[in-house]
Amino acid sequence: MSETPADEGGVEISDVVRFEQAGDGSSLVAHVRGEIDTLTAPLLRTELDARLPAAPLVVLDLSGVTFLGSAGLAVLVAAKDQVDRSGHSLKLVCGSRIVTRALQATGLLGLFDVADGVTEALSS
Amino acid sequence: MADDAGYYSIRFGADPVQLAFFRAGLDRWLQGLSWPEEARVDAILAVSEACTNAVKHAYVGGVPGDVEVVGRLVAGPSSRQIVVTVRDEGVWRPDQGATGYGMSVMNGCMDRVSIRRDDAGTTVTLRSVPVPLPHSSPEGMAAVE
Numbered sequence: 001m002s003e004t005p006a007d008e009g010g011v012e013i014s015d016v017v018r019f020e021q022a023g024d025g026s027s028l029v030a031h032v033r034g035e036i037d038t039l040t041a042p043l044l045r046t047e048l049d050a051r052l053p054a055a056p057l058v059v060l061d062l063s064g065v066t067f068l069g070s071a072g073l074a075v076l077v078a079a080k081d082q083v084d085r086s087g088h089s090l091k092l093v094c095g096s097r098i099v100t101r102a103l104q105a106t107g108l109l110g111l112f113d114v115a116d117g118v119t120e121a122l123s124s
Numbered sequence: 125m126a127d128d129a130g131y132y133s134i135r136f137g138a139d140p141v142q143l144a145f146f147r148a149g150l151d152r153w154l155q156g157l158s159w160p161e162e163a164r165v166d167a168i169l170a171v172s173e174a175c176t177n178a179v180k181h182a183y184v185g186g187v188p189g190d191v192e193v194v195g196r197l198v199a200g201p202s203s204r205q206i207v208v209t210v211r212d213e214g215v216w217r218p219d220q221g222a223t224g225y226g227m228s229v230m231n232g233c234m235d236r237v238s239i240r241r242d243d244a245g246t247t248v249t250l251r252s253v254p255v256p257l258p259h260s261s262p263e264g265m266a267a268v269e
Contacts, residue, residue, distance in 0.1 A: 035144050035147070037143055037144070038179070039144070067147060067172070069169075069172055070173055071176070073225045074225060098165045101165050101169060105166070105169065105228065107228065107232075108225075
């Protein structure tokens with residue numbers, strides 16, 4: 001991973017997302033956390049762009065997300081597009097009401113394959 | 125509701141860093157009104173988008189100004205709503221990438237959203253869905269946790 005110092009607003013990558021390999025290395029779990037808004041979304045986008053292409057199965061674990069704004073929604077849709085294009089699959093673990101609600105209100109929830117938890121997302 | 129808990133006002137610099145602080149303050153106001161969680165989440169999502177638009181688009185290439193947010197509680201005989209206005213003094217930029225989702229969030233989470241633009245800037249007015257009046261018990265305030 002590249003050593004990017006604190007981005008604008010003092011937001012560090014580790015404040016926004018942490019990656020974990022799962023299974024035999026064929027799956028990638030991205031634990032996203034905090035508030036994903038216009039400030040943090042570009043950072044998340046850059047990280048996902050770099051890590052997603054290699055994994056046949058990507059699980060976006062949003063259970064640590066406390067706010068999801070339109071910029072964050074755009075990142076999720078871009079991730080989904082990227083994964084679809086390469087014939088891989090992406091699963092979403094929503095967690096909190098605010099995440100589910102943001103996806104629901106925009107009609108985007110139906111685009112995603114949603115799982116109740118990371119374990120379930122990896123096993124199905 | 126004659127007390128000032130029914131009124132919320134803040135002015136902050138048009139900087140994305142401010143948005144998280146703004147949301148926390150809005151959340152405290154709504155918690156203080158014992159706003160039901162589902163409606164509280166909706167209000168935070170929607171008002172935050174209006175503020176994000178103000179911060180992101182209103183001052184592009186111009187002098188960074190302030191965003192002014194005023195929230196009012198409107199209580200009727202059987203339900204209550206909040207009406208929040210988000211005002212900026214910038215020049216509205218109609219076409220900037222992800223704004224589509226921002227409008228969808230606002231419209232999906234609020235009862236009514238209106239946008240008024242004039243020479244002085246842009247005002248977005250958001251009216252929440254009606255929520256029940258706060259539960260009044262015979263013990264009155266003693267019952268409030």
